[in-house]
Amino acid sequence: MTVRVVIIGGGTGGTLSANRLRRRFGEDQMAITVVDQDNRHVYQPGLLFVPFGLTHVEDIVRSRVRQLHKGIEFVDAAVDRVDIASDQVFLEGGEALPYDVLVVASGASLVLEETEGLTGAGWMEKVFTFYTPEGAAALEAALSRFDGGRVVVNVVDMPIKCPVAPLEFCFLADWYFHERGIRDRVELTYVTPLDGAFTKPVASEHLGGMLKERNVELVTEFNTCLVDGEKGRLLSYDDRELAFDLAVVVPLHGGAEYVGRSPGLGDELNFVPTDERTLQAKAAPNIFVIGDASDLSASKAGSVTHFEGETLVENVARHLDGEPLVEGFDGHANCFVETGFHKALLIDFNYDQEPVEGHYPGAVGLPLLKESRLNHFAKLLFQSVYWHGLLPGREIPAVGAAMPTAGKRLDTPTRKE
Amino acid sequence: MPTTTLASTNVELNDEGFFVHPEQWNEEMAPELARQEGIDELTEGHWKVIRFMRDEFLAKGAGPSVRMLAKTSGISIKELYQLFPKGPAKIAAKIAGIPKPRGCI
Numbered sequence A: 001m002t003v004r005v006v007i008i009g010g011g012t013g014g015t016l017s018a019n020r021l022r023r024r025f026g027e028d029q030m031a032i033t034v035v036d037q038d039n040r041h042v043y044q045p046g047l048l049f050v051p052f053g054l055t056h057v058e059d060i061v062r063s064r065v066r067q068l069h070k071g072i073e074f075v076d077a078a079v080d081r082v083d084i085a086s087d088q089v090f091l092e093g094g095e096a097l098p099y100d101v102l103v104v105a106s107g108a109s110l111v112l113e114e115t116e117g118l119t120g121a122g123w124m125e126k127v128f129t130f131y132t133p134e135g136a137a138a139l140e141a142a143l144s145r146f147d148g149g150r151v152v153v154n155v156v157d158m159p160i161k162c163p164v165a166p167l168e169f170c171f172l173a174d175w176y177f178h179e180r181g182i183r184d185r186v187e188l189t190y191v192t193p194l195d196g197a198f199t200k201p202v203a204s205e206h207l208g209g210m211l212k213e214r215n216v217e218l219v220t221e222f223n224t225c226l227v228d229g230e231k232g233r234l235l236s237y238d239d240r241e242l243a244f245d246l247a248v249v250v251p252l253h254g255g256a257e258y259v260g261r262s263p264g265l266g267d268e269l270n271f272v273p274t275d276e277r278t279l280q281a282k283a284a285p286n287i288f289v290i291g292d293a294s295d296l297s298a299s300k301a302g303s304v305t306h307f308e309g310e311t312l313v314e315n316v317a318r319h320l321d322g323e324p325l326v327e328g329f330d331g332h333a334n335c336f337v338e339t340g341f342h343k344a345l346l347i348d349f350n351y352d353q354e355p356v357e358g359h360y361p362g363a364v365g366l367p368l369l370k371e372s373r374l375n376h377f378a379k380l381l382f383q384s385v386y387w388h389g390l391l392p393g394r395e396i397p398a399v400g401a402a403m404p405t406a407g408k409r410l411d412t413p414t415r416k417e
Numbered sequence B: 001m002p003t004t005t006l007a008s009t010n011v012e013l014n015d016e017g018f019f020v021h022p023e024q025w026n027e028e029m030a031p032e033l034a035r036q037e038g039i040d041e042l043t044e045g046h047w048k049v050i051r052f053m054r055d056e057f058l059a060k061g062a063g064p065s066v067r068m069l070a071k072t073s074g075i076s077i078k079e080l081y082q083l084f085p086k087g088p089a090k091i092a093a094k095i096a097g098i099p100k101p102r103g104c105i
């Protein structure tokens, strides 16, 4: 009998799961269907570079179908809801896709309407986000016209995709205004709901120091209640006010909307409750979750999605064989942080181990928590690795799923619950 | 780690003032913890949030963020800030004797 696997989402996680499953199971054993609402696969890490003219939207978008191996069906349609009780995915328009195993890979989406005023007066004129291709392109135009004033970079709430991206935006903005010779006319402020620059203590201190060196003001524990584009100010729930001439906002994230229309599947923010080690959904044993769609405390990042791939495929296979699942995923995340002036820094961590100093993946390797040119080149190289290594579901040399410890200084603290 | 006496019981707090062992907490300790946070009197509204945080923690192993708190409790973020002006999730977690809600990353 042929098993039917339906994958919702043809982004990073959906594509690499489909390709890995296809390699493991023959077409007579498994029929694989990937559903996505459009056929434009965006290399999202590239969005960070668009506002500064370092890349362009058309250079980071490719066809989704073309990233899928032969023998994988692609359905270009939006999912309306999942009916867990009858094992079916319903598309908008009513068509049903029955499944034996469902893989949820529908990522995180931006919930703009949760923040008052965000899309009101000034939206896409002086209030922007670089988290969408349209937003990043509009911001590029606005930045090129900007000749001085107050720029605020505001994270509305956690969790967000790539939690370091807004910090990288500050570092690159500092470099960009320097290049243009107007840095002294620009006031840069980073506004976060957290009590430091980042969530993990060692990295937070380090990144906080880097903001300071670059003369970027840090405003913490700011819970944005209103974005007032007309008067150019952010208001917090505890009545603080910050004036801006240009605001770069990272909106609240939630899971995909259809999750909310699928009884029992998601939580209040439409993320899908998932076992943090096996990646099985809590809602049903034949549903697995990969990438940003889950409620895991791991970072919402492409690297995490990649590291999850191995466990996901193994556990789909085990579920089909009726065997116990592997507790394979350790929360491994690995982020290159672009720091401007052609340098970058690398952080590597998991559920239990904070990012620390040292080298990756072993004693000889890329420096951790330290700026270097080598890391910057590694970050640039990543786009090619993404299309040709990560999406096809290949193992990437020297980047294994389990977090390495060989080159790390582990005398620094680990997470305690 | 500092130990403190609350409602005549010794409890262990971490550097930021959160309970290290949530099971050491009881409701009699809440008014004193609240006073340390500048809340002179715990109203029914405060209690609703404190009990809610506690239940969420016991059920899920972590306290909710402000937004999750608002979504699940039905109390708006604005009202939550009126009750706990210095940050609802953090302060309520302190008074409820549970660890600091982690900003999931």
Ligand SMILES: Cc1cc2nc3c(=O)[nH]c(=O)nc-3n(C[C@H](O)[C@H](O)[C@H](O)COP(=O)(O)OP(=O)(O)OC[C@H]3O[C@@H](n4cnc5c(N)ncnc54)[C@H](O)[C@@H]3O)c2cc1C
Binding pocket: A008, A009, A010, A011, A012, A013, A014, A035, A036, A037, A038, A043, A044, A045, A046, A047, A048, A077, A078, A079, A080, A105, A106, A107, A108, A130, A131, A161, A162, A165, A256, A257, A258, A290, A291, A292, A293, A300, A301, A302, A303, A304, A305, A334, A335, A336
């Ligand atoms: C600005 C920015 C910078 C980033 N930088 C980095 C970085 O440097 N390093 C890193 O590791 N990660 C980075 N990331 C994060 C990374 O891109 C994501 O974590 C990763 O793409 C997650 O993969 P995913 O499969 O979970 O979701 P996605 O790749 O987002 O895919 C989800 C898919 O589901 C589809 N979908 C949603 N709803 C429906 C529906 N109802 N019907 C049909 N289809 C649907 C969507 O169209 C989408 O294609 C960055 C992200 C951003 C926004």
